[in-house]
Amino acid sequence: MKIRFAQEEDLQKIKNMWEYCFGDTEMFMNYYFDHKYKCENTLVVEDGSSVISSLQLNQYKIKINNNIYDTSYVVGVSTLPEARGVGAMKDLMSTMLNELYNKKQVVSILMPIDYRLYRRFGYEHCYDQMNYEIDMELLKDFRSKGVFKKASNKDIDFIINIYDCFLKDKNGYVKRDKNYYDNLFKEIESESGYVYIHENKELMDGYIIYFKMDDTMFVREIAYKNIDALKSILKFIYNHNTQFKKVSINSIIDDKIKLIIPALKKIDMNIKPFMMGRVINVENFIKDLNIKEDINLKLRVKDEFIDQNNKTFLINNKGIVFTDEKEDVSIDINTFSQLAFSYIDVDEAVFLGNIDMKDTSYIDNLKKMFNKKTNYINEYV
Numbered sequence: 001m002k003i004r005f006a007q008e009e010d011l012q013k014i015k016n017m018w019e020y021c022f023g024d025t026e027m028f029m030n031y032y033f034d035h036k037y038k039c040e041n042t043l044v045v046e047d048g049s050s051v052i053s054s055l056q057l058n059q060y061k062i063k064i065n066n067n068i069y070d071t072s073y074v075v076g077v078s079t080l081p082e083a084r085g086v087g088a089m090k091d092l093m094s095t096m097l098n099e100l101y102n103k104k105q106v107v108s109i110l111m112p113i114d115y116r117l118y119r120r121f122g123y124e125h126c127y128d129q130m131n132y133e134i135d136m137e138l139l140k141d142f143r144s145k146g147v148f149k150k151a152s153n154k155d156i157d158f159i160i161n162i163y164d165c166f167l168k169d170k171n172g173y174v175k176r177d178k179n180y181y182d183n184l185f186k187e188i189e190s191e192s193g194y195v196y197i198h199e200n201k202e203l204m205d206g207y208i209i210y211f212k213m214d215d216t217m218f219v220r221e222i223a224y225k226n227i228d229a230l231k232s233i234l235k236f237i238y239n240h241n242t243q244f245k246k247v248s249i250n251s252i253i254d255d256k257i258k259l260i261i262p263a264l265k266k267i268d269m270n271i272k273p274f275m276m277g278r279v280i281n282v283e284n285f286i287k288d289l290n291i292k293e294d295i296n297l298k299l300r301v302k303d304e305f306i307d308q309n310n311k312t313f314l315i316n317n318k319g320i321v322f323t324d325e326k327e328d329v330s331i332d333i334n335t336f337s338q339l340a341f342s343y344i345d346v347d348e349a350v351f352l353g354n355i356d357m358k359d360t361s362y363i364d365n366l367k368k369m370f371n372k373k374t375n376y377i378n379e380y381v
Contacts, residue, residue, distance in 0.1 A: 001088060003095045006042035006054065013051040014042065014076075021078040031190035035183055036381055041072075043096055045079075045088045052083035053092050057100070058381060061175040064107060064341060065373075067288045068175060072100055074110040075381050093121045097305045100280045107285070107340070109377070110276045118276055122305060124334040126277035126341040127172060127375050132249040132257055133268040139238035139247075141262065145228040146200030148236050151207060155197050156181045158204035162197075166223035170252065171342050171373035172277070187381070193220070198232050205229040208236065212243070219249040221378050230256060252376045275377050277341040279333065282309040285340055286320050289369055297365040300327035301336055309333060315369075329366065330356040339366075342373035 006014060015033055018024070024032070036058060045053035057072035074096070079088055100108055112118050115125060151159065156178050167173045174180070188195055188209060198206035206229030209221040217240055224230045234257070237247050251257065253271065261267055279285050282301050296316045303309035314323040331339075335354040338344045346366045349355050357363070 001052075001091065002046045003043060003092060004046060006039040006044050008039060010039070010042075010044055010051050010054075011037075014044065014054050017051070017054060017078045017080060018076055020080070022076075025191070027190045027192075028187075031186055032381060035186055043092060043099070045083075045092050047083065047088075050080075053079040053088040055092060055096060057096070060109075060379065062107070062109070062172060062377070063175055064172055065289065069106050072103075072105055072108045073379060073381075074108060089117075093118075094305050097121065097278075097280065101306050101308060104281070104284075106279065106281045106288070107337075108278045108280050110278070111274070111380070112276055115273075115276070119334060121278075122303060122333040122337065123276040123278040124337045125273055125275075126338055126343040127273075127275035127377050128253050128271050129250050129274045129376075129378070130253050130255050130258075131270045131272050132251070132255075133246060133270075134249070134261070135246050135266065136238055136241040136244060138261065138263050138266055139234050140241070142231045142235040142238060144232040144235040146198050146205075146232055148196045148198050148232075151185075151195040151197040153182060153185060155204070158197060159195075159207055162204060162207055162223050162225060165225045167252075167376060169374075170376045172375035173377055174379055196236065198224075198229050198236070200228060200232070206233055208233050210237075213248075215245045217244040217247045219247060219251075222249065222251055222255075227256070227260070231260065234260075250378070252374070254374055277337050277343070279309070279337045279340045280306065282311075282333075282336065283313065283320055286313065286315060286369070291315075291317070291368055293368045295365050295368050297362060298323060298325055298328045300330040301333060302330065303333040306333075315365075328358050328362045339370040341375060342371060343375055345372040346370055348372075 041057045043055055044051045055077040056075050058075055060071050060073050061068050062071045110118055110123050159181060160176060163176055193211040195209050197204055205226055206224035208219060210217055210219045222233055258269060294317060298312055298314050300312045301309050311322050312327045314321050335349050339349060346363055
């Protein structure tokens, strides 16, 4: 088996494999392979003349701990049925991780079908979303303070402004620009969805992305600058009550909907796991923390797939270097990634038994490096 980057002549084979594994509609596949797919971001496993496995590394910029990282979002991990169970995926993932390290990327993200498949490669759960299931009639008392219009590319600057305001104190989110929203509008259209924007006194202060699904309105994303915009969005949803019996809303984990629904016990709220993350370059991630407090720590990181991470790091106010000395603290790349993405805090990692240390005095050193934040991401491909 040979692992290489894709060539133009591989496209149809990769599309056929995607269709078999994921069953997406023709409209969505046309969108994806016309606007997102790139040969230079696609790895394939070749067996003889056949492409038997592939994945894509879609490029985003995400903000973690106030640092902006060029990030590979791993999608489309697929293997032909006759090639499963022979180690193709393991070899593909291992090669991919080292390619990302060589490209000097610091972190990576992945939306799993099954967490068990990717934990062994160092990816770990780092993002949740809140899902609300609400009967339409429970929204009837909300009032709109403005008007809605169907959004177009002309509204992208307003939408970026709303999005940035909505997430100004959040972590781990994608930095979106005009090119991003140009593509997003195409993606939503390929799945027969809608984007509407709210205007109140000539101020664009909220938007909604949604889809029609039988008797349910599925809201993929909402963002708002103020409480009036949120209430207006809920009223906009209610105005579809003759079409839908209920609405399913995905949003940020600390969304304010639960604080304004009158009959709170009549709705269903569920926290849903959404995305995994992984640190690709431990040394550079720690450097980027720019630790100001006094620290002196020998940290052992266990990483079976990226040798440059599988070391003991001496961390102090002078910087970070490799050391052969005995470690003070030992941690695997999965837990390190959860701490790095600020999904869990040090106390939680200790409680879970995921940190080995000489004694508990080293906890304070770790707390100078990591703290918990509210993460959000809502990218699908």
